[in-house]
Amino acid sequence: xxxxxxxxxxxxxxxxxxxxxxxxxxxxxxxxxxxxxxxxxxxxxxxxxxxxxxxxxxxxxxxxxxxxxxxxxxxxxxxxxxxxxxxxxxxxxxxxxxxxxxxxxxxxxxxxxxxxxxxxxxxxxxxxxxxxxxxxxxxxxxxxxxxxxxxxxxxxxxxxxxxxxxxxxxxxxxxxxxxxxxxxxxxxxxxxxxxxxxxxxxxxxxxxxxxxxxxxxxxxxxxxxxxxxxxxxxxxxxxxxxxxxxxxxxxxxxxxxxxxxxxxxxxxxxxxxxxxxxxxxxxxxxxxxxxxxxxxxxxxxxxxxxxxxxxxxxxxxxxxxxxxxxxxxxxxxxxxxxxxxxxxxxxxxxxxxxxxxxxxxxxxxxxxxxxxxxxxxxxxxxxxxxxxxxxxxxxxxxxxxxxxxxxxxxxxxxxxxxxxxxxxxxxxxxxxxxxxxxxxxxxxxxxxxxxxxxxxxxxxxxxxxxxxxxxxxxxxxxxxxxxxxxxxxxxxxxxxxxxxxxxxxxxxxxxxxxxxxxxxxxxxxxxxxxxxxxxxxxxxxxxxxxxxxxxxxxxxxxxxxxxxxxxxxxxxxxxxxxxxxxxxxx
Amino acid sequence: xxxxxxxxxxxxxxxxxxxxxxxxxxxxxxxxxxxxxxxxxxxxxxxxxxxxxxxxxxxxxxxxxxxxxxxxxxxxxxxxxxxxxxxxxxxxxxxxxxxxxxxxxxxxxxxxxxxxxxxxxxxxxxxxxxxxxxxxxxxxxxxxxxxxxxxxxxxxxxxxxxxxxxxxxxxxxxxxxxxxxxxxxxxxxxxxxxxxxxxxxxxxxxxxxxxxxxxxxxxxxxxxxxxxxxxxxxxxxxxxxxxxxxxxxxxxxxxxxxxxxxxxxxxxxxxxxxxx
Numbered sequence: 001x002x003x004x005x006x007x008x009x010x011x012x013x014x015x016x017x018x019x020x021x022x023x024x025x026x027x028x029x030x031x032x033x034x035x036x037x038x039x040x041x042x043x044x045x046x047x048x049x050x051x052x053x054x055x056x057x058x059x060x061x062x063x064x065x066x067x068x069x070x071x072x073x074x075x076x077x078x079x080x081x082x083x084x085x086x087x088x089x090x091x092x093x094x095x096x097x098x099x100x101x102x103x104x105x106x107x108x109x110x111x112x113x114x115x116x117x118x119x120x121x122x123x124x125x126x127x128x129x130x131x132x133x134x135x136x137x138x139x140x141x142x143x144x145x146x147x148x149x150x151x152x153x154x155x156x157x158x159x160x161x162x163x164x165x166x167x168x169x170x171x172x173x174x175x176x177x178x179x180x181x182x183x184x185x186x187x188x189x190x191x192x193x194x195x196x197x198x199x200x201x202x203x204x205x206x207x208x209x210x211x212x213x214x215x216x217x218x219x220x221x222x223x224x225x226x227x228x229x230x231x232x233x234x235x236x237x238x239x240x241x242x243x244x245x246x247x248x249x250x251x252x253x254x255x256x257x258x259x260x261x262x263x264x265x266x267x268x269x270x271x272x273x274x275x276x277x278x279x280x281x282x283x284x285x286x287x288x289x290x291x292x293x294x295x296x297x298x299x300x301x302x303x304x305x306x307x308x309x310x311x312x313x314x315x316x317x318x319x320x321x322x323x324x325x326x327x328x329x330x331x332x333x334x335x336x337x338x339x340x341x342x343x344x345x346x347x348x349x350x351x352x353x354x355x356x357x358x359x360x361x362x363x364x365x366x367x368x369x370x371x372x373x374x375x376x377x378x379x380x381x382x383x384x385x386x387x388x389x390x391x392x393x394x395x396x397x398x399x400x401x402x403x404x405x406x407x408x409x410x411x412x413x414x415x416x417x418x419x420x421x422x423x424x425x426x427x428x429x430x431x432x433x434x435x436x437x438x439x440x441x442x443x444x445x446x447x448x449x450x451x452x453x454x455x456x457x458x459x460x461x462x463x464x465x466x467x468x469x470x471x472x473x474x475x476x477x478x479x480x481x482x483x484x485x486x487x488x489x490x491x492x493x494x495x496x497x498x499x500x501x502x503x504x505x506x507x508x509x510x511x512x513x514x515x516x517x518x519x520x521x522x523x524x525x526x527x528x529x530x531x532x533x534x535x536x537x538x539x540x541x542x543x544x545x546x547x548x549x550x551x552x553x554x555x556x557x558x559x560x561x562x563x564x565x566x567x568x569x570x571x572x573x574x575x576x577x578x579x580x581x582x583x584x585x586x
Numbered sequence: 587x588x589x590x591x592x593x594x595x596x597x598x599x600x601x602x603x604x605x606x607x608x609x610x611x612x613x614x615x616x617x618x619x620x621x622x623x624x625x626x627x628x629x630x631x632x633x634x635x636x637x638x639x640x641x642x643x644x645x646x647x648x649x650x651x652x653x654x655x656x657x658x659x660x661x662x663x664x665x666x667x668x669x670x671x672x673x674x675x676x677x678x679x680x681x682x683x684x685x686x687x688x689x690x691x692x693x694x695x696x697x698x699x700x701x702x703x704x705x706x707x708x709x710x711x712x713x714x715x716x717x718x719x720x721x722x723x724x725x726x727x728x729x730x731x732x733x734x735x736x737x738x739x740x741x742x743x744x745x746x747x748x749x750x751x752x753x754x755x756x757x758x759x760x761x762x763x764x765x766x767x768x769x770x771x772x773x774x775x776x777x778x779x780x781x782x783x784x785x786x787x788x789x790x791x792x793x794x795x796x797x798x799x800x801x802x803x804x805x806x807x808x809x810x811x812x813x814x815x816x817x818x819x820x821x822x823x824x825x826x827x828x829x830x831x832x833x834x835x836x837x838x839x840x841x842x843x844x845x846x847x848x849x850x851x852x853x854x855x856x857x858x859x860x861x862x
Contacts, residue, residue: 368669455706462664462781463719463771464696473721474708 060560067557070550071316073301073309076156076168078283079127080148087142088156088168088283089127090301092546096121099143111145126546130158130166131282138165138547154303159280160296162326165547169282174292177275191298194276198292201273208266216259218518223248223255228414320554329509329534330542334555336510338562340426340528343514345495345566347430347524348437352490355434356441357483363442364449365471377446384439392500395432400424400504404525420525424505426514427524432504433497437490444486448479477577484574488567495563498532506530508537531559615640615779615809616661621675623653623660625668630656632833633675638826643801643810645824645841647817649856653833654813658781661811662698663691680778696723698779699772699808704788705764707756707771712739712748715756715767719775734774742770743800762793769800773808780804782812786819798823817857821845829853 034040074090081087099122104112115122124143132138159167173182174194181190227248230241279289296319299312323333359380367373404421412420421427452475460470498506507527514526539545539552614637623631631653638644646654659665660677663684676683684694696719707715713735714721720734735752739745744766748759756767765785772780782801786794801810801823814820820827821841828838829850837844837853848854855861 453706455702455704456708458664458667458700458702459706459708459768459771460718460722461667462662462695462698462700462702463722464692464775465718465722466692469722473718478709 063553063556063560066550066553070554071320072313073158073299073304075152076158076301077127078151078153078156079142080150081142082146082148086283087127087129087140089129089140090158090168092126092128092139094123094125096123098122103143107145114145128166128168128547130168131164131288133164134282134286134288138544152302154300156283156300156302157280158299158301160299160331161290162294162296165327165331167280167282167288169280171298172279172281172287175275175277175279175289191278194278195292195295195298198273198276198295201269201276202293205266205269205273208262208269213259213262213266215518216255216262220252220255220259223252225414232413321558325509325534328542329538330544330548330551334529334531334534334558336513337529337531337534337555338558339513339515340506340510341495341531341559341562342566344426344430344433344501344528344530345491345562347426348433348494349487349491351430351434352437352441352494353483353487356438356486356490357445359438360442360445360449361471361476364446365467365475380439380442384443387499388436388497389499389503391432391436392503395428395435395500395504396424399428399431404428424503424527425525426505426528429501429505429528430524432500433494436497436500437494440490440493441483441486444489445479445483448482448486449475451482452478481574481578484570484577488570488574491566491570492563495566496532496559498530498536501530501533506533508533508541531555531562535559614638615680616811617676617678618657618660619676619678621657621660621677622673623656623665624670624672626670630833631660634830634835635675636828636835636838638809638811640809641806642825643805643812643823645820645827646811646813646830647815647820647827647856648830648836649861650815651832652830654828654830655783656833657830658783658811658813661779662695662700662781663689664695664700666691696775697777698781699769699775699777700781701765701768701772701783701785703784705761705768707759707764707767709755709757711753712756712759712767713752716770716774718771723775738770738774739767741773741804742766743796743803744770760793762789762796765789765793765797766800769797773804778809780808780810782810784813784815787815794819817845817859829856831856 074092076088076090079087079089098120099115104115107115122143122145124141127140127142128138129135129140130138155170157167157169157171159169161167171186171191173180174186174191175181176194227241227245230238230244234240273293274291276292277289278292278295279287281287297312297315304312320333321338322335324336325334326332363373363376363380367376400421400423404419404423404425407421408416408419456474456478457470460474461467465473505527507529510527510529512523512526514523514528515521516523535552535555538548538555542548616638618634618636621631621634622629634653634657646658648654656665660673661679661684665671673685677685679694679697682689684691708718710718713731716735716738717725717731720731725731736745736749739748744763747763748754748767756764759767765788769780769785786797789797798819801812804810805825812820812824824841826839827841827844829836829844829848829852831852837848837850844853845857848857
């Protein structure tokens with residue numbers, strides 16, 4: 001085909017030549033060069049896509065892998081060092097480094113030569129030794145040249161504790177209410193049975209202190225506030241106040257009595273608990289006696305079958321997902337943070353959806369498309385680019401201090417100067433994020449509305465529908481999938497945002513969940529925990545960032561999963577809506 | 587016959603002839619009186635005066651851009667959707683000027699069903715499409731709705747084809763069926779007038795023939811105004827024909843006369859296919 005075209009063009013040119021006129025023809029050769037075919041660009045585009053995909057998948061693989069292996073039990077190695085000491089711990093990572101001259105000086109000749117052969121580099125391994133209370137460090141480096149031997153003894157324990165991080169070492173004896181069990185009598189069953197009872201006691205103490213005493217305190221506090229409210233309203237000399245005070249006094253006394261009873265109960269259980277201790281010994285022989293109830297779990301990592309390891313792995317995940325954090329967030333669970341993130345994101349979506357959709361509806365369906373509307377539209381688009389911390393400052397100033405302060409003055413005067421709504425909290429954080437994401441929703445909704453064919457609107461109007469009916473029956477249902485897409489984007493952005501939240505209500509450790517058994521059950525004014533902030537806190541604010549590293553990965557994995565879960569839910573809903581519009585000829 | 591020499595706003599002298607001929611209908615239902623219309627600064631209709639007879643089929647013909655669709659959309663004020671619209675003169679429907687300030691536009695549209703160039707069924711079930719005008723009026727009585735669906739679909743000659751799948755999505759119908767569904771929707775609330783804006787231009791010849799048949803069946807029950815590009819169609823279905831050119835009504839009269847003995851040279855050129 002190319003040939004025939006070339007031929008035809010050539011002939012025309014020849015015919016023109018014969019007339020003798022100096023006419024220049026642009027001759028098309030029927031062949032295109034490389035740049036015209038766009039092959040290099042194709043490679044460039046494909047390369048860019050491949051690079052982007054690679055980065056995303058690499059990132060996800062890193063997070064998922066590190067997150068998934070964190071809770072899997074690792075072997076504990078006992079290392080004999082060349083200076084005669086022993087070291088026990090989980091090898092966590094190894095690296096190549098260049099030992100300094102002072103280190104080299106003290107080495108024997110073969111080791112020095114080996115390092116010289118590697119151009120002055122040596123390999124070292126970081127061991128998680130635990131026992132922070134004894135060593136003042138969680139991790140220790142051991143260079144390969146200083147290691148004499150490595151063993152994995154079956155009887156070395158890895159003990160997770162409520163305080164001070166893990167203990168690596170051996171169990172010397174159990175002290176069960178004066179009766180000491182040690183040596184051959186110290187069987188696995190005895191330890192586990194004693195531990196099971198200790199854990200029950202720990203939970204009992206917790207229940208008394210947190211639940212029952214908490215409830216008494218709550219009632220005492222509300223009595224006090226009720227009285228103060230009456231005092232503020234009617235004055236302290238009024239009859240109503242005196243009557244209420246007298247009534248309240250009796251109730252308060254009863255409550256105080258109940259409080260003392262409960263405190264005595266708790267004290268009794270605690271005293272009982274203190275009599276059950278375990279004496280541990282680290283690898284060097286130094287002992288440490290702790291209450292049994294301080295132990296989360298005993299594990300023998302070098303003496304576990306595969307199924308035991310899987311069970312331990314799953315139980316650690318369960319603890320992570322359902323428990324509260326301990327050890328300055330570096331251990332334990334993230335349930336409050338998970339819950340806080342979830343509730344905040346859902347609240348944000350509930351706030352941003354109607355607000356953004358209504359604004360977009362007016363902008364697209366009702367407003368006269370002129371200069372003013374263009375300016376508004378540009379402003380909305382630019383709002384999406386404002387740094388999120390600015391929203392945080394605004395949220396704190398406007399929502400917490402102005403709105404919250406007013407609410408406090410009007411509805412909670414008895415609690416002043418302690419703020420209720422006048423400080424950062426779940427509600428203000430959700431509203432701040434809603435404000436942050438509302439441009440996303442407006443832009444997406446506007447696009448979705450613009451994509452509804454004009455013929456649909458005309459058809460509806462011609463049927464005698466008003467504009468509002470047209471929007472309600474025709475435009476909105478049709479635009480809903482697009483609106484959902486905007487909402488998904490907003491949620492994804494909101495759930496991952498941390499900076500503004502630090503100003504409007506996220507805290508390192510929230511003592512109470514925003515949801516509990518006291519009226520009105522959902523407490524939107526409370527500060528809360530957030531997975532994103534948790535990552536920052538564990539990774540960069542804890543006493544030992546090395547110890548927090550695995551938690552950073554696990555928490556990141558969890559945060560990503562949560563965002564993915566929220567998005568997946570929204571996408572499923574959107575696709576259900578979309579299916580209605582898929583068939584059709586036009 | 588009245589010959590008029592007029593000077594338009596731009597001081598151009600234009601010659602055109604308007605023929606007002608009372609046709610055999612039962613009196614005018616819609617009258618336009620010196621109706622002018624502007625989109626922003628460009629004028630789309632110039633001094634259009636015509637009477638549309640009750641119960642007859644009136645065809646609006648003319649080349650593209652001559653203002654026939656604009657005129658049709660002026661009758662139920664669908665042009666209101668366009669920013670910068672201005673009008674002068676009057677359009678009287680049943681004696682009331684619809685461009686009066688206190689006209690109830692929604693009420694007006696309820697008395698006029700409209701069918702568009704491209705079938706535009708809503709993405710709902712077939713029966714929901716038909717009952718949409720009733721839904722808008724707040725009628726939820728199931729028996730009324732069911733009766734309306736059957737009556738309107740029979741009126742639009744679609745009942746036999748879809749009676750077993752009324753709950754199916756309307757977008758699953760063929761183009762011709764969709765257009766007949768739109769006609770059913772337009773007549774569901776029993777309007778006085780049926781406005782059709784090139785209803786067959788997106789359809790194949792068989793579907794077109796069905797629609798034309800349908801228009802013949804609906805004649806007498808509704809006052810039908812149809813915009814068409816197809817002169818054969820105008821000749822086949824209409825009682826009266828108006829020929830428009832460049833925003834002006836050139837000639838208006840009985841269809842047979844317009845096509846056999848047009849009085850304006852422009853009309854003759856157009857209907858004989860010399861231009862347009």
